[in-house]
Amino acid sequence: MDEAIVARVPEDVARGSLTKCAPLAKLVWFKSGGPADWLFEPEDLDDLRLFLARLNPAVPVMALGLGSNLIVRDGGIPGVVIRLGKPFSGCEVEDDCTIKAGGGTPGILAASTARDAGIAGLEFMRGIPGTVGGFVRMNGGAYGREVSDVLVDCTVVMRNGDSMVLPASALRYSYRHSELPPGAVVVSARFKGEPGDPEAIGAEMDRIADAREQSQPLRTKTGGSTFKNPDGASAWKLVDEAGCRGLELGGAQVSEKHTNFMINTGDATSADIEGLGEEVRRRVRDQSGIDLEWEIQRVGRP
Known part of the structure; x- marks a missing residue:
């Protein structure tokens, strides 16, 4: 990110927690991915409003919840990630x-x-x-x-x-x-x-x-349902019929328990996880002619 833009993040008005180059892997379910340029956790509504009002319009903003249906790419997220906490x-x-x-x-x-x-x-x-x-x-x-x-x-x-x-x-x-x-x-x-x-x-x-x-691999590092269900079909069934159950790429794997879930088996990069998803899409397309759409959001720099 351009340093001139970074310098204009309104550190002086933020009452909540504002962290530069903040690690995000621990905040998302896959436990992978790079840092946010800035992570802002506002103290209250007024804090959030003032911060955004003063923030350079050129700086992108993204809200982060529990990080469940999300791949944060390994290059991290440009701009400001906003995480709403206890308030x-x-x-x-x-x-x-x-x-x-x-x-x-x-x-x-x-x-x-x-x-x-x-x-x-x-x-x-x-x-x-x-x-x-x-x-x-x-x-x-x-x-x-x-x-x-x-x-x-x-x-x-x-x-x-x-x-x-x-x-x-x-x-x-x-x-x-x-x-x-x-x-x-x-x-x-x-x-x-x-x-x-x-x-x-x-x-x-x-x-x-x-x-x-x-039915779901809840006790693993996963991201929830990977693909949207196409009209009249089930994504998990299409993935299974394409022979992708248990398919691996690096540290990423298609779940044996539910084939519309991918898991981080321990040391997967976000590139592993996203690349595995694209390989699954290719195999399903070749087998059935259906182009699966991602349900998991993929954000950030490659």
Whole structure:
């Protein structure tokens, strides 16, 4: 990154933690990848807004949640990575079967808050390995439901520091995609369910947790579902039929347990992981004629 641009990162206004050349591998599920030019963990909403307002418009910004569906390339991420911590992790119940969750709130906490309040319809968030900010941006989903089914609105801080509330319709959701502007940070969101029995809701959450445990390699260094399901087909089945179960490249491997997951067996680089994914795509294309689309985000410099 140009040193003149780096010099204009507003260190003097940041009240939260601002770290130059910050390692990111420990913050993402694959445990690989290079550093961020800067990592900013704001102290509160005003801190975030002022920092972005003062930040040179030429500096790119990326929000980071739990780092679950993400490959950070080995050259690191240019500009500023923003990570919302504890000040953005609250969750509260509003009227009319609605909960409000901070952008840094894990899906399991959002689902548990709804359960305790007798709000059904949000159980699927128990199965999303990420934070509210991430799955609002990506229309995260699991077990038959997705964010677009339940989102009322979200509060975002735009790249220039302005804060605004966007209704769900403004995000123009499609499968694992929204039209949220680049650099915008989701700081909170409201979700609406329907009345339900806490015990039944809890049982459904337990079912989802058990299903994930049985079918996915959760206790490995993985990144979640690798490819989007094509229309009328399952990505895992296409990968399996192309003979990719257990396929390896460097320290990366296609999971034996679930073929739409890749894992870092110990010392994989992000280049290994991404390269393995591209090889899987090639083999599936050759075998079936279907061009798999990445669901995992790949960011940063090669």
